[in-house]
Amino acid sequence: GQNIDQPTEMTATEGAIVQINCTYQTSGFNGLFWYQQHAGEAPTFLSYNVLDGLEEKGRFSSFLSRSKGYSYLLLKELQMKDSASYLCAVLDSNYQLIWGAGTKLIIKP
Amino acid sequence: ETGVTQTPRHLVMGMTNKKSLKCEQHLGHNAMYWYKQSAKKPLELMFVYSLEERVENNSVPSRFSPECPNSSHLFLHLHTLQPEDSALYLCASSQAEETIERNPETQYFGPGTRLLVL
Numbered sequence: 001g002q003n004i005d006q007p008t009e010m011t012a013t014e015g016a017i018v019q020i021n022c023t024y025q026t027s028g029f030n031g032l033f034w035y036q037q038h039a040g041e042a043p044t045f046l047s048y049n050v051l052d053g054l055e056e057k058g059r060f061s062s063f064l065s066r067s068k069g070y071s072y073l074l075l076k077e078l079q080m081k082d083s084a085s086y087l088c089a090v091l092d093s094n095y096q097l098i099w100g101a102g103t104k105l106i107i108k109p
Numbered sequence: 110e111t112g113v114t115q116t117p118r119h120l121v122m123g124m125t126n127k128k129s130l131k132c133e134q135h136l137g138h139n140a141m142y143w144y145k146q147s148a149k150k151p152l153e154l155m156f157v158y159s160l161e162e163r164v165e166n167n168s169v170p171s172r173f174s175p176e177c178p179n180s181s182h183l184f185l186h187l188h189t190l191q192p193e194d195s196a197l198y199l200c201a202s203s204q205a206e207e208t209i210e211r212n213p214e215t216q217y218f219g220p221g222t223r224l225l226v227l
Contacts, residue, residue, distance in 0.1 A: 004151065008149065033215070035218075040220075040223075041220055042113070042199070042218035042219055042220045042221065043152075043199070043218045044218070045215050045216075045217070048215065087152070089152075095214075096154070096165075097154070097216070098151075099151040099152040100151055101149055101150055101151045102149075102151075
């Protein structure tokens with residue numbers, strides 16, 4: 001079967017750095033997405049990786065290793081507004097999005 | 110209005126009621142989706158409409174009935190629901206590629222309808 005694994009919850013301190021991991025086993029791979037979802041709001045697109053390596057976008061970076069079936073989202077200089085759930089999703093060989101359950105990130109002052 | 114909107118934002122209904130959820134996208138996209146989001150579970154894809162034709166329903170119970178009258182509007186008709194159907198129902202849209210060489214279709218989500226079935 002297809003599976004996306006990410007931690008259920010993480011806690012970090014304002015101003016620090018946090019890394020949210022995602023591992024996947026899917027039938028084929030056509031890219032990996034990260035979405036951010038604040039409580040009671042819509043998921044919003046953060047990043048898309050299809051090639052190995054690190055993609056940096058401001059305070060957020062996303063890394064992919066296709067051989068390891070692994071990605072991470074790195075958040076730097078954490079702010080209170082970064083408290084949210086972070087969803088990992090993989091596009092499989094049929095171009096269907098397979099979603100993880102999300103990681104709830106709690107930022108403490 | 111911009112982006113993807115959904116109404117109502119909250120809905121409480123009994124098991125014998127009939128209600129409809131509405132989604133509208135203002136992005137000029139040609140594909141729309143219904144998802145179910147339950148606490149601590151992955152998003153579950155319910156229905157996909159691409160170019161106004163339904164392409165997948167993932168064996169969703171018949172008490173959920175989608176309707177897509179045009180590329181900008183999507184409905185989810187609900188009847189005789191069960192308490193376990195209580196969840197956040199999210200609508201999304203994307204621009205589906207019509208060429209063989211597919212590019213990633215980033216999905217844009219609405220804020221969801223929080224449904225409680227009593």
